[in-house]
Amino acid sequence: MNISVETSVNRSTTAATDETTGLSRFQQVFNRQRQLSRQTPYPSLEQRLDSLDKLENLLRDNQEAIAAAICEDYGNRSSQETRLLEVYGLLSGINYTRKRIKKWMKPQKRHVGLAFWGAKNTVIPQPKGVIGIVTPWNYPLFLSLSPCISAIAAGNRCIIKLAANSQTLARLLDELIKAQFNDDTVAVIPGVSATEFTHQPWDHLVFTGSPGTAVTVMETAAKTLTPVTLELGGKSPTIVADDFDVNTAAERMLMGKFFNAGQTCVAPDYVFVPRSKTEEFVAAAKRIVSQRYPTAQSKDYTSIIDQKAFNRLSNTLADAKTKGANPINLLGNDPIDESNRKIPPHLVLDTTDDMMIMQDEIFGPLLPIKPYDTIDDVIAYINSHERPLALYLYSNNKPLQDHVIYNTLSGGMCINDSVFHVAQHDMPFGGIGNSGMGHYHGPEGFNEFSKLRPIFKPGKISGIQMMAPPYGPTFEKMYNLMVKFKL
Numbered sequence: 404m405n406i407s408v409e410t411s412v413n414r415s416t417t418a419a420t421d422e423t424t425g426l427s428r429f430q431q432v433f434n435r436q437r438q439l440s441r442q443t444p445y446p447s448l449e450q451r452l453d454s455l456d457k458l459e460n461l462l463r464d465n466q467e468a469i470a471a472a473i474c475e476d477y478g479n480r481s482s483q484e485t486r487l488l489e490v491y492g493l494l495s496g497i498n499y500t501r502k503r504i505k506k507w508m509k510p511q512k513r514h515v516g517l518a519f520w521g522a523k524n525t526v527i528p529q530p531k532g533v534i535g536i537v538t539p540w541n542y543p544l545f546l547s548l549s550p551c552i553s554a555i556a557a558g559n560r561c562i563i564k565l566a567a568n569s570q571t572l573a574r575l576l577d578e579l580i581k582a583q584f585n586d587d588t589v590a591v592i593p594g595v596s597a598t599e600f601t602h603q604p605w606d607h608l609v610f611t612g613s614p615g616t617a618v619t620v621m622e623t624a625a626k627t628l629t630p631v632t633l634e635l636g637g638k639s640p641t642i643v644a645d646d647f648d649v650n651t652a653a654e655r656m657l658m659g660k661f662f663n664a665g666q667t668c669v670a671p672d673y674v675f676v677p678r679s680k681t682e683e684f685v686a687a688a689k690r691i692v693s694q695r696y697p698t699a700q701s702k703d704y705t706s707i708i709d710q711k712a713f714n715r716l717s718n719t720l721a722d723a724k725t726k727g728a729n730p731i732n733l734l735g736n737d738p739i740d741e742s743n744r745k746i747p748p749h750l751v752l753d754t755t756d757d758m759m760i761m762q763d764e765i766f767g768p769l770l771p772i773k774p775y776d777t778i779d780d781v782i783a784y785i786n787s788h789e790r791p792l793a794l795y796l797y798s799n800n801k802p803l804q805d806h807v808i809y810n811t812l813s814g815g816m817c818i819n820d821s822v823f824h825v826a827q828h829d830m831p832f833g834g835i836g837n838s839g840m841g842h843y844h845g846p847e848g849f850n851e852f853s854k855l856r857p858i859f860k861p862g863k864i865s866g867i868q869m870m871a872p873p874y875g876p877t878f879e880k881m882y883n884l885m886v887k888f889k890l
Contacts, residue, residue, distance in 0.1 A: 429562070429592045433533065433603055436560040439587060440532040440606070446558045448505055454555045455504075457583040458548065459497045465579055466490050469544060472572040476540070478706040478744055484662060489545040492826055496549060496844070499828040500556050507556065507849045513857070521862020528853040530558030531630075532606030537597065537620070539612050540568035540708055541666045541766075547576070550609045550632070551589060553848030559607075563591045564600045568708050605629045607852055611668075613764075614837050632841030632851060635834050636764045638672040639791040641821065642781055642807065643684070644798030645677045652797040653687040657770075659822030661692065661748050664705040665768040666712075669793040669815070669822050672765055673754075675781045678774035685731060685750060685772070692733040692748050699737050699745040707744040707767065716746055716767040722759045723771075729753045730769075778803065782810050790814070792838035795821045814838045 462469070469490065470482040513524035534554040538547040543565055551561045565573040573593040580589050601608065601620055604627040610620045611634040624631050643652045660671045676684045696704045707713040717739065724730055729752040737747045746768050754761050754771045761771060775781050785794070794813035798804055804818055814834035815824045825832055833842025843851055861867075870878050 429595045429599065432562060432586045432590045432592060436533045436562065436587065436590070440530070440560055444530060444532070444558075446530070448508060451504055451556060451558060452501060454584070454588050455497050455501050455552065458552070458555075458589075459494060461579050461583055462490055462493055462497075462548075465575075468575060469572065472575045473543060473569075475571045476543070476569050477708055479702060480663070480705045481703045483703070484705065485544070488662060489542055492545050493548050493552070495826075496552050496828050499845075500552055503846070504556050504849075507846055508558075510858075519861065520866040521864060523860045523862075525858045525860070527856045527858060528557065528849065529856040531852055531854055532559060534559045534561045534852060535600060535603065535605040535608045536561055536563045537600060537608070537610045537612070538563060538565050538569070540566040541663060541668065543569040543572050544576075546611050546634075547591070550843045550848070550852075553843040554607075554852040555588070557849050557852040559852050560587070561589050562600075563589070564595055564597065565591065565593070570594075603627075607632070609843075610634070617839075632843065633834070633839045634668070634832075635792065635837065635839040636668040636766070637789055637791045637834075637838040638761075638764055639669060639793040639795070639813075640781075640785050641671040641674040641795040642778070642797065643674065643676050643680070644778070644796065644800060644803055645680070646800050646803070647797040647819070649676075649680050649683045650687045650691075653684060653691055655819070656795065656797070656821045657688060657691055657695075657748075659820075660770055661696070661704075661768055662822065664707060664746070665748075665770075666705070666708060666766055667822065668764075668766075669825055670766075671770065671795055671821050672791075673761065673771040673773055675773050675775045675784075678776055681752070681772060681774045685752075688750055689731075689733050689735075693735070696734065696748065699734060699740060699747040700743070704745065707746060710744070712767070713741065713744045713746070716765075716769065717741075719759045719765065719767075720746075720749065720751070720769060723751050723754060726755065726758050727753060728755075728758060728760070728771075778806065782807065785811050789837035790835045792834045793817070793822075793824070812836075 466486055470485040473485050474480045474482065508528060511526040513526055515522045515524050536547060536550055547563045547565060551563065554561050570593055573591055576591040577593055580591055584590070601623045608620070608624050608629050609632045610617060614635045617633045617635055621631055641656055643649065656671055656674065707716060720730055731750045731752065732747050733750060734747040739746050748768045749770065751760055751769055751771045754773065760769060790812045792814040794811060794816045796804060796807050796818050808816065812835060815832065817824045824830065829845045831842035831847035832844045833839055841851055842848065870881050
């Protein structure tokens, strides 16, 4: 008994020491990066490319170790999914960015009003400084380093805070990044609390998580006038139009839905299916999912991240069933496994809006099906709820596509596929309203982490000086000419 108590005390002391060390180091790294960002505010093209090369080598050389760390944090996470959805996404993003930094960094010439004869206007992308990145557990590698790539391209320095559920990965990345960057350009520091992290006077703060937590993050950032990028979530709807093949829609949609066991911010959250095709969709889903995951115990099928999330999803399913819904286990009799936190993929029919499953983002392997009669009923339902991070439409009808596009609002959209708009590096990724603000990826990501600094340089002879006081006939003549000719 005494040994057990002593062990518990020692572990508590070690954890407290680690947290104190983490906080102390975090403050030191933050101060050093902030000082360096003021001393050398414009890193050269070569320095930025060198940083991207280091990130690429780190990812390419440590893929298996990274996948193993994420798997340990989850309990089970497919190595193939980690490499495809996180490692490859980052490697291709680095390659895309490397080819375009030089163009993005160039000063931009801007139009000069004709009243300022001989003047020049230039806009220079100015690095903001030190960027804080707060990352969730669901795609801990990609959501840490994807904004980091944009920030480095823009000439910034970054400190990353991973979620409490991602500390195995956090410790691994800490060691890998320290070996490459020495904390000066990029740092991952395990053991820092969200409160300590977000209260710093960042030059920009990126937060990925829930809308509820985002409110607190914004309130905290406002105290230091820190600009924020918020990548949130919400209930992303999917529409299967009457003209589209149900089997093809199910094949594509369910791939995106059941990646990471549904723990994806842009996963289809509920599906509108033509009322006459509901049974056909259910049959297709059973066939497709049972082929991909013969059992929930497959290593290809990810565990729910922790017991709290497992309990929430179990309660959500039970609540729906109690209130009259019809859950369909797509793996037949394959049971829910609490010991390994595995919940087989489910469709849920006959849902109503008073059920938990239709109120909050599901973030798990449960997919409600909503039969519909007209597309305008679908649009009205979507528009009566918070604006989602993603919207998916399966239709080959161009007028119908345009009708949905221009009568709804969402952060992003796919037509005839799901999720993979996030993998398009030349398009901005971000939410709207309750699903977020700001964006990264592509030139928009470069600009998100830059201050577009305007520089005005007058000509040798300043025409505007002809309008200086004392005011009189010359002023009136010049002013009237400017108005008349729209100068």
